[in-house]
Amino acid sequence: MSHPEHAHADHGHAAHGDHHHEMSFSEKYLFPTDHKYIAKQYMLTGMIMAVAAGFFAYAFRMQLAFPGMSVPFFGVVSPTEYNSLVTQHGSIMVFWVAMPVLIAAFGNFLIPLMIGADDMVFPRLNRLSYQLFLLSAILVVVGWFVPGGGFGGAWTSYPPLSAKAEYSLTPAGSSIWLAAVAVEFAAFLLGGINFVVTAMNARAPGMKWHDVPIVVWFICIASILFMASVGPLIAGAIMLLFDQQLGTHFFDPVAGGDPILWQHLFWFFGHPEVYVVLLPAIGICAEIIPVFARKKLFGYRAILYTGIATGVLSFFVWAHHQFVAGIDPRMANVFTITTVLISIPIAEMVFLYIATLYGGSIKFSVPMLWALSFIFCFLIGGVTGIFLGASGADIYLHDTYFVVAHFHYTFYPIAIIGTFAGVTHWFPKLFGRYMDEKLGQIHFWGTVLSFNLIFIPLFFTGLAGDHRRIYNYNNFAELGTPDLQWLRILATVALVIMLIFQVLFVYNFINSIFKGKLAPTNPWKATTLEWTTPSAQPGHGNWTPETMPSVYRGPYEYSAPGRDDDFHPQNVP
């Protein structure tokens, strides 16, 4: 238990001389309490899991494009393996890539640095959070290798498919998967508490609520959304685990249970979850766009309040996932209205970002390209969502590839584009060196163009009636036509191209850590506090007692009138 003074005693703590003390290997890499190292651990774990999830996508897309073919590096995909691959791809991308990288890694790295604190308020709780997360990642990987294979009941794990081993065919895998998800939630619960308390109590002297950078706000709002929504899902997960292992009948209609109940418990969490990962990503864009447009963020307060409004609204949309599950049509109307309403704050945010760009001196650096492509791609995801949110259209489109293409147009910008934007922007602060700009540009265009080539065809196969959960379309006369198969092959080829382009990123990332050009303290001439610390940060703690910042203004003072340079850092009087 941390002592109450810990949070705001950075000065005193540092004065005792252990500010920049040399840390041992285990202190630094195995059991760190320093927020920067924990952030890197989260980021690295998330990236490794992303490689696995990308490989799974490759395997099942190859099966869909060339059914029955022996997939290179994998072999023939059996129907059970296919289910398992799709399930693991989805759950890993959401729970073990988007969550740890966007919330945990960027939250841990940015919150203390941006608010001028030396560490989180509860550093040891933070370490425990990562250790629990690592345990959950190990658990989910173990689940792939148990008899019967990894869980194959889709990441939404609807009962009765997920509840009974004779349906899911994965007696051990499904319980291990549930346990892994539960442990992971405990990890993010601890992390989220830490974020909120740190942002409230450890801000630099003079930093008022409206001087806090948007990304810090949004990660905290996302943490609150997560903590408010995860309870009912944990309740449902325990009930499902009991159905699997103890023979209870919570979701078994034959014995008085209710299978739709799970869908409500799951989506009460599942839909806010979309905004849990969206808010950090859109917050990262809010940091990058003013820097590379050299212009003050347009409408700081409007963006902040729309973020809060999005969070509140996100709790009232979940039943749009049950339009065909037999809910009352009058109820469906209510949820159609709330679902369409939530596009208003998001659209407002997009307009405010475009207004920030207007009249700015825009520099198309790699982080800026990622941030702008985030807005472009997410917009497509949002617009196609309107068709699915309207209960009438959804009855036709439900569970087709239109849905798959839609949510990939939201999740891909969030989990992949948002991460690349953040990593390329803060790379000089993370590792003290620049990333290679040329390789970054090639990687950007290769990734974004091939991403669009994957999912635009899938909108059309979905409209033609491709159901999501089909192993081999050649078994269906009206779907196995050459026109549709050609689109599926196009999507698969684009996926392979996109995955190959990621090799470039991995090379650039690792090479730049060791051999990149050395970066100064503030390479982008940005105003926020993280750019006042030395770029290759030594040891535990971010500032010396003398350089500890005080805050005099808001975070986005670019093109500030009456100054020699065009920006006015938060800590400069």
Place this chain on the structure above:
Amino acid sequence: MTDAPPERDFRLVHPAPRARRPVVPSEVIAMLVFVFTEVMFFGGLVSAHTITRSNWPMWPPPGQPRLPIEATAVNTAVLLASAGLLWLAGRRHVEGRARAPLLGAMAAGGFFVVAQGYEWVGLVREGLTMQSSTHGAFFYLIVGTHALHVLAGLGVLVALRARLAAGRLSVDEFTAGRIFWYFVVVLWPVLYWRVYL
């Protein structure tokens, strides 16, 4: 716009920035956020129970044993008394006389769990199990989850007691620990109303 003199930011002539002083102590916020998550968790359990219950024409389902309403009402009073004792301990903490009421709160909490366990043994004998019906399953799930929280709360009280004896218990830590116990206690009448009545 170009001719206008740059607007003078009044903060340019700044007073010394305020020192970092938290409005609410970190331990207390952390505990409040955690309790909020717990409230949502129990909200999920109770609403699942309410929905399942509404699917049945009568509840408890026919052939299932009745729950001991009166004995549990007494037990509820014991648990509420323990919260009162803990409140007293909080008030007396500054004067250094928190020891006796804290022990009393622990004793009352311990009595509650033991009485619950005794009740469970009887119900299992009467044939109410997790597999016998969704009624039994929800009963053991919700009441059992609460019992685990009472045990965790007793663990918190034991830790508080140890720190108090060592003279290292800060006011904020004591407040955070008490908030958890108050949550566990105040939750129970709600569960009693939804599950037993």
